[in-house]
Amino acid sequence: MAAAASVEHQQRTSSLELLPPNMSELRVVLLGNSWSQRRDVGNFILGENVFSTEEPDCCLRVRGRCRWKETVLINLPDLLHPKNSEDKLTEFIEHCVRLSGPGPHVFLLVLQPEDFTEEQKRKLQTVLENLGDRSFQHSLILLSMPTKENVGSKKNYKERPALKHMIKMCRYRYVEQENLELQELFTHLARTVRENNGEHVSCDLPENAAVGSHQNLSLQTAVPANFDPDRAAGESKKTF
Template identity: 25%
Template sequence: FQKRMEELPKSSYGAKAEGSVEDTQFVSSSSLRLILVGKSGCGKSATGNSILCQPVFESRLAAQAVTRKCKVAKGMWNGRNILVVDTPSIFEAKAQDQEMYDDIGHCYLLSAPGPHVLLLVTQLGHFTAQDTVAVRRVKEVFGEGAMKHVVVIFTHKEDLEDGSLDEYVGNTDNHSLRSLIQECGKRYCGLNNQATGEEQREQLEKLMAVVGKLERDNQSSFYTNDLFHDAEMFRRDGDSTPEEYLAKVQAHIEKQKQDLKVTGSHWASKALHRVKNHSLYIYIYIYIYMYCCSEDIYINKLLLSPFI
């Protein structure tokens, strides 16, 4: 973690970040801050390159995750600075070790005082159980309130050919995907990360239109929480040691996990009460949905108990 700290831009945001595509200040109050989130291999780095119109993030087909640590790059769109943070595999079920907390702490430092948008990347037609886990991990890492700032990015838009993304989303029988789209206010966009020239510009315009509406809905406020405040203070004033900062990171993440468990347990209890006089089909459906969306053992036992 200390090595990563040395790679951070200096306080007051005056230094150029490695991989930047614009030779201006690192960040300003008017910068649009975006964080790429999602499971490994979904195309986060390629999406970042499409947004910046530059190959600043390493992106290639590989058996294992290519991005090993958080990276930041920036560009311009219609005269506005764009700051993009690419993330490693911190949204996987197995990401529970000390390196994960280092990566999360690094992500917070790079995007402090907080992102305007979380771009949740998934491949068109391949929203799997791993994606569902990634959604839950986003809530654990940033807090459930961060979903108000999520835009879903479907990569491989070219697979639609002449089809409509709206029709695809509206007609999908993937209940987890439909739930996600509803939860994030039906904010989504498709990208062909192989596009160039006019096609690349047009799809970026569509994405920025979605982002712009999200900003208006949120009254131009970015998402923040206590840990983003700690990260900003640590980076700006050095008010604690790296060890103290990482301890805050771990405590914050564990608290958010616990908050999600409490919320999920309450939701499950209400759901069970509502359907107790309905058909077994509805009951089984709710159990399967909750099992896919939660790794909380308590919730799963609660839902499964009538069948044991």
């Protein structure tokens, strides 16, 4: 048990060292083409079922802890859905900017590869460009597992033009969901921050932008007095 706690401490220290020591919180925006996937990823990161099954019609912000780091997740509705008008898309982007102020450190693009179309790629590219000139440099792609019907195409999906181009635009920064541990995902997030010198994306809003609706959800962020490092060591091994 002591050995497990020691390994856990080393992993925690190694990951946190990737982040600037004066960084008060890690701000992550979840984008993608599947609400259920973004919901599961958000719940996985914070270790709580904070995002419900039903897809919201507004932006959600949750504060909690991931790997002992204060973390803010901003989860958006499905911006890639064809039903969204340009005005609605702009409204969601404006809300995202407000909720992630002074700016997000990482855009976590949760993509379902077999369903990621050329049209979705163009829309996602537009969204990121509107969120800031350096958004692609701050983006990490999380590739969800193919559905059972498409499991045979697993080896080929990264070669599909739309996804291949998006991976290239994000500086080939991606991770696959299958058997992904929380420690590994946090390390990828921290590396993305480090590669950008700990800076966040500066998102500008038009002066006349209307204030829209959003929801704030809260999590207990304090480390309890009876914190058990051995139990935490097991929790860090959680996989999707």
